[in-house]
Amino acid sequence: MRKNKKELKTFNAAFDFSLTKLSYRDHSKIELENKLRQNGATSEIIDAVINKLLEYSYLNEERFGESIFNSWQLKGTHGINALKLKFKKRFIEDSVAQKYIDSCDYDLEVKNAINLIKKYLKKNTKKYNLTDIKAKNAIKRGLIYRGFTFDTINRAFEEVKNMDDLECNE
Numbered sequence: 420m421r422k423n424k425k426e427l428k429t430f431n432a433a434f435d436f437s438l439t440k441l442s443y444r445d446h447s448k449i450e451l452e453n454k455l456r457q458n459g460a461t462s463e464i465i466d467a468v469i470n471k472l473l474e475y476s477y478l479n480e481e482r483f484g485e486s487i488f489n490s491w492q493l494k495g496t497h498g499i500n501a502l503k504l505k506f507k508k509r510f511i512e513d514s515v516a517q518k519y520i521d522s523c524d525y526d527l528e529v530k531n532a533i534n535l536i537k538k539y540l541k542k543n544t545k546k547y548n549l550t551d552i553k554a555k556n557a558i559k560r561g562l563i564y565r566g567f568t569f570d571t572i573n574r575a576f577e578e579v580k581n582m583d584d585l586e587c588n589e
Contacts, residue, residue, distance in 0.1 A: 426459030433460045433468045445483035449510035484511050488519040495531045501566025532567050532575035
């Protein structure tokens with residue numbers, strides 16, 4: 420229930436509530452339906468409000484999916500699995516989510532993983548080094564936690580090792 424305990428019994432109250440929620444950030448259709456239902460709106464009112472919001476393009480799954488994808492890309496600290504989880508958590512339609520997942524650049528994800536490995540190595544040189552198996556596994560767990568795939572992690576470690584070999588040869 421909302422703080423003021425008023426239930427959304429009319430179309431106008433539900434529509435105003437939805438506009439307020441959408442003014443903070445974009446929502447998916449299911450997210451907004453759930454919020455309206457939690458605040459006491461009937462199914463008929465919810466359907467009418469959602470249709471009106473879609474008609475005015477205030478509610479747009481494509482735009483919401485794009486904003487999630489862009490913020491994920493700009494951060495560069497999480498892998499593709501984290502993006503998939505974010506789409507599921509926000510109830511983005513599968514077709515929209517798949518479109519953005521398919522457009523992910525694998526090389527960019529590997530580059531992000533390499534940057535995180537370097538960050539771990541720079542952060543604590545005593546704890547993290549590439550020769551110690553326990554330290555290497557700790558870094559891998561950190562990358563898995565951030566949503567990187569095993570393939571990405573292994574490729575990133577190979578490239579970091581190659582970079583270290585080049586630096587040693589110079």
